[in-house]
Amino acid sequence: MVLIADLAVQGTEMLLVLCLAPLLTGFVRKVKAHLLRRRGPSLIQPYRDLLRLLRKEVVLADNASWLFCAIPYLIFAATWVAASLVPTFATGLLFSWSADLIAITALLGSARFFLALAGLDAGTSFGGIGASREMMVATLAEPAMLMIVFTLALLAGSTQLSNLAGFMLSPQIGLRVSLGLALVALLMVALAENGRIPIDNPATHLELTMVHEAMVLEYSGRHLALIELAASLKLLLTLSLIVCVFIPWGLSPAGSGVAERFIGIAVYLLKLVLGGFLLALFETSIAKMRVFRVPQFLGAALMLGLLGTLLLFVSRSL
């Protein structure tokens, strides 16, 4: 019986992230449009786009290999698994034992690797540019992400997200400069991972600046739909990760009743709205940086993560 309830909650969580992801993307777009005093597309436009893409025919390049067709499914699967591992509205889920920060980073890293392969596979020059840029961002963002994971793991003594959220709620956390550094670094890495504005513009098709769009230029039909959905999921995942680690209030603990679960969902939605609004506000207030400026930006994130670890080392060894 307990197993069935656990399964139900985990299943709800997986479906919830899948259904909410396009909505979050739509919401961010809407807020950005409003901030620019435009009306913007409706909130459910991303769902319409996805449905339309699913109905459309797939056009393949002549020299695309089998890998090109397989990759959208791989990316989507890896991202969905990663997104459903993050405790969004409840901790202590059935799969929580595997909800490890390093595992999530690895899943996202493999999705990124496959996407870069797909960019190279069709043999167009844009795909190549996009893949090489994406890898440049990745080589800098992933060490920074790992430093953040180290900082959090040193503090909480665990890399599991449920334990981490529980530790953040406990009174022994205190006031830590390392946590602040980790938060700033995580925000910078999150912007880079999702290709948001200072790094990459998700709405552009300008040859000189696009990164993510350049890689998926050859995709069409249901493949493109899967990739777009995976991108939305990734945005939701990153936001949920930040929220789960740094504002874990309102998460319903393991074994709580239905009412508490619903409160957890409501609080989670509220946090998402807030996070999406802040993201849109940030994106409208900043200009995109040059591609060769990105290493400095991410180097700063890496530096913050390192500094957080070092400072933590001092205060622990006293």
Added chain:
Amino acid sequence: MHGLSFDIAHLLAGGLVLTSFMLLYQDRLYALLNVFALQAFVLFLSVAWQAYAQGAPHLYVTAAIALVLKAIVIPGALHRIVARLGIHREVETIGGIGLTMLAGIGLVALSMVVILRATPAAAPLAREDLALSLSVVLLGLLMMVTRRNAVSQVVGFMSMENGLILAGTGAQGMPLVVEISIAFSVLIAFIVIGIFLFQIRERFDTVDSRVLDTFRGERS
């Protein structure tokens, strides 16, 4: 394991190290000066908190000196100097920002290893302050070494002195006379440097310190 008092002191001292890194990261002179003022403000908060935590009222004077002199007077004067020299668009770094950052991280790690090994008997607050202040001093030195522009070298020098003040407040029992004389000597040094800047500029039409090396006959 430690009280809130230690955590806040750690937060502020860590913030000081962080602003040192921000100084290394900046490549525009005005931004550099603003970050320097921010660092002095963090120093003020840190010293004031130490004064409160240690119950040492004379440290409030140190904090006030840091606030007035370092956060307001010197950045303001440097702003005016930069504006009058007309060099507000340039900062060059040797070896690029990434390498400098890595070197800075290495220096922070070094100072922590050294201080934590050297002072096992001291109070935790003093040890932690000493470790972080040594890193601020070393980062200031790094800044002086890596920058060619004379104004950013001055900022490096001043931020080094911020680290010294942090060390002085962490070690309990530093007399007020020493504090005031340090502050005074910094002001004098600042005035002398200011005059030198204009002299260098008048003589060589630039404040790039490489020109001095070539003038002395060294190969750069």
